[in-house]
Amino acid sequence: MTYKPSTTIVLALLLSLSVAVLGSAFAPSNHNLPIVPRRTFSTQNTRYPVAKSSRDDVLGNDDNKENPQEDGVADPKETIRGGASTVSLPAKPPADPTFGDIRKFALPCLALWVSGPLLSLVDTSFVGLSGSAAESAKQLAALGPATTFFDGATYLFAFLNVATTNLYSSARARSGEQSDEAEGVVRTAARVARNCGIGLMIFLFVACRPLLKLYIGHEVEANPYLLDSAVDYVTIRALSMPTSLLLGVLQAALLGAKDSVTPLIAIVYSTAINLVGDFVLVNRLKMGLQGAAIATLVAQLAATAALVGPARKRLVRDHNLGIMKRAESVVSGKSFLAFAAPVLTLILGKLAAFGFMTNAAAGVPGQPIPLATHQIILSLFFFVSPFLEVISQTAQTFLPPYFAPVKDYVLSMQKRDPDYDVTKDSKVKPWLDKSMGVSTKLVRLGLLVATVVSSIASLVPAYFGNLISSDSTVQVAVKPLAKYLLAGCFLAAPVAVAEGILLAKRELKFLASVYLVSTALLPTALVWVKKIGGNVEQVWGCFAAFQLFRAICFVGRLYGGSLLAKLMALFQKKEIPPPKAVQPIRKAS
Known part of the structure; x- marks a missing residue:
């Protein structure tokens, strides 16, 4: 070179x-502020005690030593019988973020x-x-x-x-x-x-x-x-x-x-x-x-x-x-990477999906038109993605204050009592309801944004092909791909937003397993398309199915349990009428 x-x-x-x-920007400042002592802070009318935590707490392990009461605030851990301790859970969860809060951040x-x-x-x-x-x-x-x-x-x-x-x-x-x-x-x-x-x-x-x-x-x-x-x-x-x-x-x-x-x-x-x-x-x-x-x-x-x-x-x-x-x-760096490593699986899955799609499109007969149309649709999809990824980022930022305190509390209660049933704990229910409410708000916002941006993006190949290519052959070839672009972009909403919520809940093993399965299935389907000499429509049809599979898995993880509970409750409410009393047979006089 x-x-x-x-x-x-x-x-x-x-x-x-x-x-x-x-050397200069990262060196310690000459005007260091004094270290602020541990204190309480307020997050939307909810007071949390601030305590020195161990490195394992970042990953949800609850093995802090007891801290003395400070500033008149109750100790975050209450001593219980047998010398064990439990994390106290505030009575009220944080208030819902308003649309203005989300807009100013997003x-x-x-x-x-x-x-x-x-x-x-x-x-x-x-x-x-x-x-x-x-x-x-x-x-x-x-x-x-x-x-x-x-x-x-x-x-x-x-x-x-x-x-x-x-x-x-x-x-x-x-x-x-x-x-x-x-x-x-x-x-x-x-x-x-x-x-x-x-x-x-x-x-x-x-x-x-x-x-x-x-x-x-x-x-x-x-x-x-x-x-x-x-x-x-x-x-x-x-x-x-x-x-x-x-x-x-x-x-x-x-x-x-x-x-x-x-x-x-x-x-x-x-x-x-x-x-x-x-x-x-x-x-x-x-x-x-x-x-x-x-x-x-x-x-x-x-x-x-x-x-x-x-x-x-x-x-x-x-x-x-x-x-x-x-x-x-x-x-520690080890505990940080223990969380980050499963996330790498998600990123590798995304990169592999688009790499195999491009490879399959390059193998379609009639080049260079098929690869050109694929690149156009892929570029439009990448244009839409940030509008939905930003809602995923919002979920990862706004939801941990609802999940982290409950997780610490539940883990401490499970250590205290192996038979602890979180569904019967009245302290936890308001937090779970609030977190589900905020999650649902973000999912609805994602679907609304996806409806708008996916519709606009799909109109380009469907009716305005002259804006993306001066070649009339490319304009005709890209038009049938508009419906697959619409489906893929719209399904990106439940995928991205639900993924952000599951990351906030630290459902890392579940996310990694879904990506491993879907990333294994998509290349198999694309290899089949390439083998039979298929077209770019089939390539993007496989991607739409890939998006649908992930959307069903992620949304099902979020709402499947609550839907099943509602169905069970509905079934239990149906009272079976008691059998009619058997009338004694009267003998004829």
Whole structure:
């Protein structure tokens, strides 16, 4: 791989900038706030006692030692006979979040979801509009697989963000924002993200060329420039991996604190810097693909630098995230990864599904029209997905305050009495009813949003094909796929929202098992389609069935038990009439 002299100079400066960001932004502040003592806090008229928690509490293990009463608040654990203890459960659960609360959180969060693809889109626009037509076409051909490969590698580590949001929200509900447990989640997540980012950066330096060669396929032999340019792009952007993964977990922690505005401000900074960088490096200095990669790298470093300051002030009391300087944490990396590992199964299942679909579409006879229509529908589906994933994120943020206290209480009661029946405990019922009410509200909101966005998206291939392709053959071929796009996008609502609720409830084994089964079934069906020489309609029909299967499993997990209980109660209410009394037979006189 060769670089221009100007590129080498810029890369050296950027490497220095990376070290500066990691060294200064993450060092302890000179103006540390005094550590706030344990205290009580109020969450929507519900008082929770804040207690120092062990690292295992993050995963629901209830083995804290008893804490003395402070500030006149009842001890969260009450001593019972035999020396055991039980967690006290407040009488009232938190109030329902209003639509205004959800809207204020979800709209900035939606901007965060589209920020990653937006950076790649900015690069694509500047590369496509700069230089001669022939040079632009060659660089766009290399940029496509490069951005897809890089975004896929980054998305693979999204399990760190999911784990951070869930664990931090639960820790806040259990112990308060300014507590050892909540801060321990942040420090451990930041440390794990740093280590994963360094490992991924080294891996991309070493393995990106053979992997990209395999990913691009036989076109590499016909056009070696394609591979060289794609490798240049990925290698430059790989320098941002340590800070990019750190940026993700800090955003996730702030979202767990119900703050979606601060991460959005950092993304606005990075987008502006990316625009300026692309204009200078690509449009003016004619550095092409390398210039676009450098501009995006600087933008991601700037976003991390812009977010780390507010995160240190908001998330940790001593302003030390534990990145460059070791900080004590009651949450171990092992316990953090114990939650994150099953989430990785979910992400791998999603990536595998779309990978097998693209492979099956590429094997359909009559290329390149089938693959072009598949790519159009897939792009429209990816456009719709963030509108539903943001509701899943909302569920992961707003629901742990309802689930975490009940879970700790029930576990402690089960330790106290092996015969404890949660269905007969009057203290638990209001919490379960409230959590189910909030969950149902989010599911309804997801269905409403899905109805709107899926209808709009499916109208494009059905009636406005000229907006996505100038080829009349493609316009005709993509029209029958509109109904499958509508079904797949609409079913994404119960899948995404119910998945977020189950993540908040920590139903990780169930989620992982469903994804393992569905991910095994979908490739089998797609291989069959490819074997019989099927069409793209059958490929997307398999995806619609894949979505339906997951929707039934997830929604059934949420509501199946309550529906069965209602049916049983209805059956028990039906009184069987007593048998009529047998009249004695009178003898004839």
